[in-house]
Amino acid sequence: MESTDLGAVWLTLKLASVVTILLLIVGTPIAWWLARTRSRLKGAVGAIVALPLVLPPTVLGFYLLVTMGPNGPLGKLTEALGLGLLPFTFPGLVIASTFYSLPFVVQPIQNSFEAIGERPLEVAATLRASPWDAFWSVAVPLAKPGFLSGAILGFAHTVGEFGIVLMIGGNIPGVTRVVSVQIYDHVEALEYAQAHWLAGGMVLFSFVVLFALYTFNPARRKLA
Amino acid sequence: MSDGIRARFRVDRKDFALDVDLSLPGRGITALFGHSGSGKTTCLRALAGLERAPQGYCAIGSEVWQDEAQNLFVPTHRRALGMVFQEASLFPHLSVRGNMEFGQKRTSTATNRFSLPEIAELLGIATLLDRAPGELSGGERQRVAIARALLAAPQILLMDEPLAALDLKRKLEILPYLERLHRELALPIVYVSHAPDEVARLADHLVLLDQGRAVACGPLNEVLARIDLPATFADDAGIVIEARVAEHEADDLTRLEFPGGHIHVSRRHEPVGTLLRCRIHARDVSLALEPPMHTSILNCVDATVVDLAPTDTPGHVLVRLDVAGNPLLARITRRSADKLAIRPGLALRAQIKAVALLG
Numbered sequence: 001m002e003s004t005d006l007g008a009v010w011l012t013l014k015l016a017s018v019v020t021i022l023l024l025i026v027g028t029p030i031a032w033w034l035a036r037t038r039s040r041l042k043g044a045v046g047a048i049v050a051l052p053l054v055l056p057p058t059v060l061g062f063y064l065l066v067t068m069g070p071n072g073p074l075g076k077l078t079e080a081l082g083l084g085l086l087p088f089t090f091p092g093l094v095i096a097s098t099f100y101s102l103p104f105v106v107q108p109i110q111n112s113f114e115a116i117g118e119r120p121l122e123v124a125a126t127l128r129a130s131p132w133d134a135f136w137s138v139a140v141p142l143a144k145p146g147f148l149s150g151a152i153l154g155f156a157h158t159v160g161e162f163g164i165v166l167m168i169g170g171n172i173p174g175v176t177r178v179v180s181v182q183i184y185d186h187v188e189a190l191e192y193a194q195a196h197w198l199a200g201g202m203v204l205f206s207f208v209v210l211f212a213l214y215t216f217n218p219a220r221r222k223l224a
Numbered sequence: 225m226s227d228g229i230r231a232r233f234r235v236d237r238k239d240f241a242l243d244v245d246l247s248l249p250g251r252g253i254t255a256l257f258g259h260s261g262s263g264k265t266t267c268l269r270a271l272a273g274l275e276r277a278p279q280g281y282c283a284i285g286s287e288v289w290q291d292e293a294q295n296l297f298v299p300t301h302r303r304a305l306g307m308v309f310q311e312a313s314l315f316p317h318l319s320v321r322g323n324m325e326f327g328q329k330r331t332s333t334a335t336n337r338f339s340l341p342e343i344a345e346l347l348g349i350a351t352l353l354d355r356a357p358g359e360l361s362g363g364e365r366q367r368v369a370i371a372r373a374l375l376a377a378p379q380i381l382l383m384d385e386p387l388a389a390l391d392l393k394r395k396l397e398i399l400p401y402l403e404r405l406h407r408e409l410a411l412p413i414v415y416v417s418h419a420p421d422e423v424a425r426l427a428d429h430l431v432l433l434d435q436g437r438a439v440a441c442g443p444l445n446e447v448l449a450r451i452d453l454p455a456t457f458a459d460d461a462g463i464v465i466e467a468r469v470a471e472h473e474a475d476d477l478t479r480l481e482f483p484g485g486h487i488h489v490s491r492r493h494e495p496v497g498t499l500l501r502c503r504i505h506a507r508d509v510s511l512a513l514e515p516p517m518h519t520s521i522l523n524c525v526d527a528t529v530v531d532l533a534p535t536d537t538p539g540h541v542l543v544r545l546d547v548a549g550n551p552l553l554a555r556i557t558r559r560s561a562d563k564l565a566i567r568p569g570l571a572l573r574a575q576i577k578a579v580a581l582l583g
Contacts, residue, residue, distance in 0.1 A: 119313050122274050125300035126307035127327030127376050133301075137326075141317040 005198060007174050008182035015090070015178060016158040019097045020105075023154045024147070026098065027105040031146075032135070034106070035113035050103045057100065061167025064096045068168070088170045093178075096168040101157045105150040112146025113139060149213060156209045160202070227251075227285050229380065229412065233270045233277035235436075242266050242277070242436040248429065250285060253406055253413045255423040255444075258433035264416045267433070268382050271414065272307050273300040284379055304335070306373030308383045312365035314357035320368050321353040327376025336377040338409075343371045346408065347401050363394035367401060374409075381405075381413045387422060395422075402426055420460040424448075424503045425582035449551030451533040451542040461535070461542060462505035463551050464582070469498045477522075484547030485525040489579055501582040506542055506553035508578040513564055515573055523576040527552060529568055532561060541566075545574055 034046055052060055067074045068086040075085055086092030116139060124134035140147070162180040169176030171185070179198055186195035227250035235242040242263040248254045256264040269275040271282060273289060276297055282290040284305075289298045306327075314323050324340055344350040347367045357365060366386055373381060386402075387395045399422075405413070406426065417423050423430060423444075430447040432440040440447045447453075448463045467480035469492060478492040480500060487502070494500065516524065527545040535542045541561050545552040552574055556566075564572075 119309065119311070120315060122300070123307075123309065123313045123315070124326070125274070126272060126305060126382075127372065128301050128330035129326075130301050133330075138315060142315075144317075 002194065004173055004177075005182060005194060008177055008179045008198070009201075011090075011174065011176075012159055012178040012180075015093060015097060016155045018094050019101060019158045020151055020155045022094065022098050023101060023105040024151060027102060027109060027150065027154075028147075030102075031106045031109035031150075032113055032139075035110045049106050052100045053103050057161065057163030058167055060100060061096065061164040064099065064164075065167055068092055068095070087168055088172060088176060090169075090175055093165060093169040093176050096164050097158045097161060100161055100164050101154045104157045105154040108149040108153065109143060109146040112143035115146075116142045152209055152213055156206060160206065229254075229271075229285075229414070230281060230283045231267070231271055232279075232281040233267060234279035235266060235270075235275075235277050240266070240436065242270075244433070244436070244438045246431060246438060246441060248412070248414065248431070248441075250412050251410065252428035253415050253426050254429040254431065255427035256414065256416045256431050256433060257418065257420075257423050257427075259418060261435075262433040263436040264418075264433050265384055268384050268414060268416050271380075272305060272382055273298060273303055287379070304331075304377060304379040306376050306378030306381045308366070308369050308373050308381070308386045310385045310389050312357075312362075312369040314360075314365055314368055314372070316357055318357075319353070320349065320355050320357065320360070323357065323368060324353075324372045324375050327372060331377040336375070338374055338377075340375060343374050346404060347371045361394065362390050363397040366390065366394075366398055370401070370405070374405075374411075378411065381411055383413060383415045385416050385418070387419070388417075399425065421503075421582070424462075424464045425501060445551055449544055449553060451531060451544050451553065460505065461507070461553055461555060462503055463553055464501055464503050465550060467500055467502055469494050469496050469500060471496065482550065484527075484550045484552075487523040487525075487576060487579055489581060492581070503580040503582055504552065504576055505578070505580070506555035508576060509545075509552060509554035510575045510577065511543065511554055511556055511560070511564065511566065512573045512575060516575060519575070521575045521577055523579070525552075525574050525576070527572060527574040529566055529570040529572065531568055532566060534558075547574065 030049060034042060065087055066072050068078070069075045070079070070085060078084065078086055086095060120138050120142060121134050124138045129137060160180065162184070165176065165178055165181055171177050171181055179202060183195050183198045186198070229248040229250060231248065232245040233242055244263070244267060256267055258264045266275060270277045270280060278292070280290050280292050288296060289303055290296060315326065318326065324344070328336065328340065341350070344353060347370060349364065349367050349371060352360060352364060352368070357368070360368065370386070387398060390398065403426065405411070415426060427444050430440070430442065430444045431438050432447060432453065440450055440453055445463050465482045467482040467487065469478060470481040470486060471479045472491060473479060476491045477488045478490070480487050480489060480502070492500070525547050527547045530544040530546050532541050532543045535555060537555070539558055540555055541558050543554045543556060543561070543566060545554060554574060
């Protein structure tokens, strides 16, 4: 394998890890709110979170590009803060991927929270646990399967993305060129041998991840 | 009454209304009894703070938990209470010990009157501490749930039909432990139930709820002996007497004494002197003006008629009797009542055909 291939693999794993951690931090409160709210906004928020499931990545990528670009609100903000522009940088890729993989993390966690129901939290309250305490000591441990599924799916989905990376990240070696883009390059250059290595690796990786998910966590099968 | 429980709740929902104003004793077991939909569980949940009645006042002793007039509402986790739900609801990710320590760890040691080994012993779960909740029987799970609630240093224990989800065998397994709690811990218990037998066996104080209102509230027998109430107990009308085992007789009968006389029952294993609760159904009591001479019914006490009222059973009346200060109910046909000219003040003999020993 060439060093550019290894670089792409390393970048992909780095991106997926950072995005997964970020998704757990961002997705958990959203999942909790969606699981417990009686607000009328629930439908709207749920739909927005689920949008990346149906939208072509190019659409999401296009809007993110505009938003993060020099004339977009986020772009103006990052420039004003002296951070420069996000498109075609690793942080930009992280932000785009976080949006793109959000439903894959939020939905399993939300389903787990919903499955717990009200009772364990009421019991915790009668045993002197504040809502914050009960969240950490009861809800999170009971929703562990959802967190596990969410993390695995979020990670795997980020590894597998292509369109949004191309829109936001472009194709900069070591910065935004992830495995899926690298495969595309190899194929364009008719380097089928290298493309085989990476593509086969992706197939194997995806199979192992889904196999693990389906074998050890059968209750979550329907989510995947 | 500084050690009592005050609970005044008003809830108005489209499909349900609750309007109660209760003053409950700060000791013993108070049963909230009623059919499903009578508001008993809502009442308990409001006491626990799991539901907030839009208009409400709730205080345990001198501690006020809710006073909507002052816009005061103490959230559940700051109330010194223990609650046992219909399903044990143990935390599946914790062992039995972990479950029991959950509340204990969150209370200061100064307020905790009970230690884990003591409570485990009291409820007969000392050998189960390292098990997972999934490995326990229904009865064991419920005992762990009770232990868990007691270890959270409660000033009051709230129980929401704790036996309703269990089969008869498991119920019978748990009842003695509840009686033990009653005897050995000075802790007021509010016990929601729709099972007359449980109420008769456990309660000292009874609140009858019907369609969101408290129709009667008072010491157990006082409420049970009221014949003017809608027939909540229906076919189960009857009173409870506390009798002492007086003598085990040679012909396999045990004589029980109570202030109004004595009754014989099949031989009991309890030693002489033990107090037993017995339930006497109104349908098992018949009346005679003369001491009956030739009868197979052994148990016969002197009684005075206090009052009589119609019942839901067609052609029958309920007669309230006084037996040396204890109430007794008899259900007889209206025809017999007319024939014997049953009227308040009449002295007669009450024959007790059957006695249900509780416990």
